[in-house]
Amino acid sequence: MVANLADVTPGSKVRVVEIRGGLGIRQRLSCLGIHPGDLMIVQASGIMRGPVLVSIHDNKVALGRGVASKILVEVIN
Amino acid sequence: MRIALVGQPNCGKSTIFNYVAGYKAITSNFPGKTVTYSLSKVNFQGITSEIVDLPGTYSLTSFDLAELETRRYLLREKIDVVINVIDASLLSRGLELTLQILELNLPTVICLNMIDEAEAKGIIIDVDRLSQLLKVPVVTAVAHKGRGINQLFETAFQMGQNPIRGKIFTFSKDVELVIEELRKHLEEKKYAQKFQVTERFLATKLLENDQHFIDEIKKIDTKFIKKVKDYQQQLEEYRARTSDVVISSERHHLAMDIYESVVTLAKPRVEIRNYLDNIFMHPVLGYISLAIVLYLFFHFVFYIGELVEEPLLAFFYQFLPYLEEKLNNNSLIFYIASGMVQGLAGGIAIVLPYLVPFLLGLAFLEDTGYLPRIAFLMDTFLHRIGLHGKAIIPLILGYGCTVPAVMATRILESERDRFISSILTTMIPCAARITIIFGLVAFYLGPEAALLVYVLNIIVVAFSGKILSRLLPEVTPGMIMEIPAYHIPSLKVLLAKVWLRMKEFIMVAWPLLIAGSIFLSLLKYWHLETFINKLISPITLLLGLPIAVGVTLIFGILRKELSMIMLVQALEVTDISTVMSATQIMTFTIFVLFYVPCVATIAVLIKEIGAKKTVFTILFTFFIAICLATATRLVY
Known part of the structure; x- marks a missing residue:
């Protein structure tokens, strides 16, 4: 099932399918180790459309709601 | 010999730098606090070298200002030598930068820092194998304990004498083909020499769409x-992806390949800190714990400050009657002497009691890694005022000192966000203004009144943010931020950091306090202060403050704490509450809190956002100060 990261419930394991949005956002995500094909776990989601916390490659990264909604992921379980 | 420390944000470059150079660069547990490089001549193991601590950078493709500075x-x-510092617990990601550094073809030594953290996570690294693969020496270290630093620099010095260049890794064939073609064209044009890089490096960066080079x-x-x-x-046709993604994915795969061939995974150690975020970043518990943390912080500062302020003030003021007795209280020498005592007393008894516990508390929060958690919790609210x-x-950081706080706005990506947060930062009560809030409002009107000032301040900052982002409508790029692991701060580092920040106060502010005090005494002696007070009387009258307060507002622009210390002297009393009503004390504090940033802040603003925007900031804050202080006069 493909969804955007902002809509995934915390606790899910996901695989990055596609990163939409401009060059800036793609490059900054790739710097933090987020590329298409990578696995991540959605850890928490802030209240009132707050940011999403994911763990990727043994590291935690906070993504603003706008950024998260540009990342298409496939929910694995 | 010049040695540069290069690495990704929060990998411990500044910690290593401080270990060899003495505590000179502020270290904290959040990514991106080093925004400009520091350089130090170091005599280490009998060899004199120049060590440069560069801002952390995730990659050598340029985005934010700090990263651009490093590149x-x-x-x-x-x-002469690059020390590439890698956070060993984030090895695979760190290697992506390493691959780019090796492409620069400079003599390189790799430092696997925080090796203990990696082991706790169950990442066991075969150091020799990594060194063989990259063809450069690899040294392990735990910088905050000083472990491995000697060996690191020994290796770096050897490297400086017999330089070795590491392996340059190649990508997949189809990608290499394109890089090679472009490289040939670059060779003809000689652009690589212009930028002092290798042709291959430039070719890859151009394919990656590097804005600066393009x-x-x-x-x-x-x-x-x-x-x-x-x-x-x-490239896009080959891979059905944009060219920048093609290159970064290639690099990512190379790094993952190296990572997999040098790492064996063990079971991670079970640690309490792995579970802390279940509370601190929880949608509900997170905010409750934030409130508790801030409440404790506030009380810690107030409690210690109050404990020390009164006896110290009493101690100093016993000298004044003594001076009056000994010296003719109309003589010039009396004016100078009493000015000096006032300045000394202000520094020791009013500023230090609050400044020291405040800086200690702030250093503690910084080093534990709690600040990025606050950023996570506040993101949704900051979005409402147009920031992230x-x-x-x-x-x-503005609660500490506005100057480094304005510089810290460089961690923001867009120019507009930097501008808005710079203005807002100047309105945050810095340590100097905190001493005013504590020394004046909390001391005379009680801690609840001081808390009220803080709450009001936050509301005003939020509203100003809202207004400014309406004036400059633009969608903020959104937050992408690493959340580092928690660390237990070392007391030694905390004290060193407090001392580094205090030194600035002792060396710059205090002499200024004493000089200002004497100067004000002299103005009084020659009856010149009435003239200045008259000039400022439109403001003091509007705010319903004693006319004599006028001159202190001028001093406040030099250093914020001056305005309070001068207040004691300008009013010629030791107990301010005898001449100023509660309303007047509140009005004065509110005005001083917001009006015109201090000289040092103005200087850094000009550097960071330009003269025009600085003038706007000054007018904007002055306008807010006048409106709010007038309102306070009428309401409080």
Whole structure:
């Protein structure tokens, strides 16, 4: 099932399918180790459309709601 | 010999730097606090060398200002040895930068820092194998304990004497083909020499759509950029992905390959800190714990300050009657002497009691790694005022000192966000203004009144943010921020950091306090202060403050704490509550809190956002100060 990261419930394991949005956002995500094909776990989601916390490659990264909604992921379980 | 420390944000470069150079660079547990490089001549193990601590950078493709600074330094300055510091617990990601550093073809030593953290996570690294693969020496270290630093620098010195260049890794064949073609064209044009990089490095960066290089070449050769675009398109056709993604994915895969061949995974150690975020970043518990943390912080500062302030003030003021007795209280010498006592007393008894516990508390929060959690919690609210979560970091640092806080706005990506948060940062009560809030409002009107000032301040900052982002409508790029692991701060580092920040107060502010005090005494002696007070009387009258307060407002622009210390002297009393009503004390504090940033802040604002925007900031804050202080006069 493909969804955007902002809509995934915390606790899910996901695989990055596609990163939409401009060059800036793609490059900054790739710097933090987020590329298409990578696995991540959605850890928490802030209240009132707050940011999403994911763990990727043994590291935690906070993504603003706008950024998260540009990342298409496939929910694995 | 010049040695540069290069690595990703929060990997411990500044910790290593401080270990060899003495505590000179502020270290904290959040990514991106080093925004400008520091350089130090160091005599280590009998060899004199110059060590440069560069801002952390995730990659050598340019985005934010701090990263650009690092790249500029690496490309332009002569560097004998690069020490590439990697956070061993984030090895795979760190290697992506390492691959790019090796492409620069400079003598390189790799430092696997925080090796203990990696082991706790169950990442066991075969150091020899890594060294063989990269063809450069690899040294392990735990920088905050000083472990491995000697060996690191020994290795670096050897490298400086017998330079070795590491392996340059190649990508997949189809990608290499395109890089090679572009490289040949670059060779003809000699652009690589212009930027002092290798042709291969430049070719890869151009394919990655590196804005800086593309813009520079566009200025002189638009035809060439067309060619670059053709090659980018070729890559896109091969892989059905944009060219920047192709290159970064290639690098990512190379790094993962190296990582997999040198790492064996063990079971991670079970640690309490792994579970802390279940509370601190929880949608509900997170905010409750934030409130508790801030409440404790506030009380810690107030409690210690109050404990010390009163006896110290009493101690100093016993000298004044003594002076009056000994010296003719109309003589010039009496004025000078009493000015000096006032200045000394202000520094020791009013500023220090609050400044020291405050800085200690702030250092503690910084080093544990709690600040990025606050950024996470506040993101949604900051969005409402047109910024994003990361902007909270300069704002929090603003409670310490506005100058580094304005510099910290560089961690924000867009120019508009930097401008707005710079203005907001100047309105946050810095340590100097905190001493005013504590020494005046909390001392005379009680801690609840001081808390009220803080709450009001936050509301005003939020409203100002809202107004400014309405004036400058633009969608903020959104937050992408690393959340580092928690660390237990070392007391030694905390004290060193407090001392570094205190030194600034003792060396710069205190002499100024004493000089200002004496100067004010002299103004009084010659009856000149009435003239200045008259000039400022439109403001003091509007705010319903005693006319004599006017001159202190001028001093406040030099240093914020001056305005309170001068107040004691200008009113010629030791107990301010005898001449100023509660309303007047509140009005004065509110005005001083917001009006015109201090001289040092103005200087750094001009550097960071330019003269025009600085003038706007001054007018904006002054306008807010007048409105709020007038309102306070009428309401409080």
